[in-house]
Structures are given as C-alpha cells and as structure tokens.
Amino acid sequence: MTRDAPDYPARVAPAIADLSRLDGVISECRACPRLVAWREEVATTKRAAFRHQEYWGRPVPGFGAVDAEIGLLGLAPAAHGGNRTGRIFTGDRSGDVLFAALHRAGLANQPTSVSRDDGLQLAHTRVFSAVRCAPPDNKPTPAERDTCAPWLHRELELIRPTLRVVVALGGFAWSAFWPALRAVYGMKPPTPRPAFGHGTLWRGPAGVPALLGCYHVSQQNTFTGRLTPAMLDDVFARAKDLAGL
Numbered sequence: 001m002t003r004d005a006p007d008y009p010a011r012v013a014p015a016i017a018d019l020s021r022l023d024g025v026i027s028e029c030r031a032c033p034r035l036v037a038w039r040e041e042v043a044t045t046k047r048a049a050f051r052h053q054e055y056w057g058r059p060v061p062g063f064g065a066v067d068a069e070i071g072l073l074g075l076a077p078a079a080h081g082g083n084r085t086g087r088i089f090t091g092d093r094s095g096d097v098l099f100a101a102l103h104r105a106g107l108a109n110q111p112t113s114v115s116r117d118d119g120l121q122l123a124h125t126r127v128f129s130a131v132r133c134a135p136p137d138n139k140p141t142p143a144e145r146d147t148c149a150p151w152l153h154r155e156l157e158l159i160r161p162t163l164r165v166v167v168a169l170g171g172f173a174w175s176a177f178w179p180a181l182r183a184v185y186g187m188k189p190p191t192p193r194p195a196f197g198h199g200t201l202w203r204g205p206a207g208v209p210a211l212l213g214c215y216h217v218s219q220q221n222t223f224t225g226r227l228t229p230a231m232l233d234d235v236f237a238r239a240k241d242l243a244g245l
C-alpha cells in the first residue's frame with residue numbers, strides 16, 4: 001500500500017495496535033501532495049535563525065502519556081515549530097505558552113519544550129493535532145483535514161480507556177472533534193453542533209469524553225491578550241477537574 005495514496009490513513013490506521021507504532025507510521029505518511037510539498041520545501045529553505053538545524057520536515061505525531069485522561073487537540077504543526085523539531089507545539093511561541101501553562105498545572109515536568117530530546121514528559125496528558133503536516137498559512141483544505149482524520153481517530157481509540165476530556169485549542173480543533181465522536185464512539189454528533197467558544201463545555205453520555213473549548217495558543221491570541229496565562233490556568237484547572245485529577 002503506497003504511503004502517497006489519498007486513502008492510506010483510512011486503510012492503515014484502524015489496524016495499528018499501539019501508540020508507538022501509530023506515531024511511527026504517521027511520521028511516514030505522504031497522502032496529501034500539497035502538504036508533503038510544503039513541509040519539505042520549508043524544511044529545505046528554512047528560516048534564517050534555524051539555517052544550521054536539520055528540519056524534521058515530516059508529519060508530526062502526538063506526544064505525551066499513553067494513558068492520558070486529558071487530550072489537547074490543536075490544528076496542525078507550525079512550519080518552523082513542529083515541522084522543524086518533530087514534536088507538536090515545540091520550538092515556537094505557541095508551545096512556549098502552552099507548555100508553561102501545563103507545567104503550572106502540574107501536567108508537565110518542565111515549562112519549556114524545545115526539542116525531541118529535551119527531557120519533557122507530560123503527566124495525564126497527550127497533545128495531538130487534527131492535521132499532522134504543517135499547512136501553508138496554517139490552513140489545511142477540507143480534503144486534507146478529512147484525509148488525515150483517521151490518524152486522529154485511531155489515536156483517540158487507543159487512549160479511549162482513560163480519556164475523559166478533550167481540550168480543543170481553537171475552532172478548527174473543535175470542529176474536528178465531531179467526526180471523531182462518530183468514528184471512535186459510534187455516536188451521532190449533536191445537531192446543531194455546539195458553537196466553539198473559549199470556556200464552552202460540551203458533555204456527552206458516560207464513556208464519551210467532554211469537549212472543552214479554549215482559544216488557540218497562537219501569537220495572534222497571546223500577544224493581543226485575547227488569551228492570557230490566567231485564562232489558560234483556568235482551562236487546565238477545569239480540564240483536570242473533568243478528568244477527575
């Protein structure tokens with residue numbers, strides 16, 4: 001089965017038995033030609049500040065506890081962040097804000113995430129994105145989102161026994177949860193879909209994780225004060241409570 005076929009994730013993901021195997025297979029995926037070209041072009045041209053570094057330039061798998069109660073769902077890796085370092089939210093300002101907050105919440109052993117070998121460990125928490133390759137302008141197409149979704153769905157299935165709450169970082173992640181609800185939990189999403197909002201909480205039946213909205217940790221939000229450290233602290237305190245931690 002070729003890794004550049006559009007149905008590669010849908011055909012391969014359901015049979016993968018554990019997270020470490022899933023992470024490895026995801027990182028070899030080439031199903032979206034536009035994103036493959038972009039991630040590799042960025043990895044070749046680089047940003048001047050990182051010109052001596054070797055970019056990852058591949059899909060970025062999830063990161064964190066294999067028995068997580070809390071899932072943090074983002075949009076996609078950043079071109080010079082996750083696409084450079086190979087770890088989601090790592091090596092850019094968004095990650096600086098996110099992991100500092102996770103550390104304050106007691107969910108990370110250190111406040112920074114700079115490289116795949118920096119010793120960071122997450123407790124009770126796994127971070128992943130709806131689309132696993134860096135997209136131009138941070139905007140995947142609907143077709144790319146749907147092509148990549150089986151990776152997310154399998155990741156959620158594999159942590160299903162412990163997962164209690166998904167924190168959606170931004171509206172794109174919020175929207176990506178509803179197809180996962182159907183694929184992973186066999187549940188028809190609510191109609192109409194609850195609108196995304198910071199602090200919005202959706203709760204399903206027992207056995208289905210709650211969904212908690214949080215503004216994305218992008219510089220656009222954190223530099224303008226739309227999302228403050230105190231707001232993130234409130235979100236993670238609430239997530240921990242929902243997770244029974």
Ligand code: SF4
Pocket residue numbers: 009026029030031032035036059131132133144147148149151
């Ligand atoms: S976005 Fe997802 S499906 Fe598309 S190439 Fe990257 S990992 Fe594969």
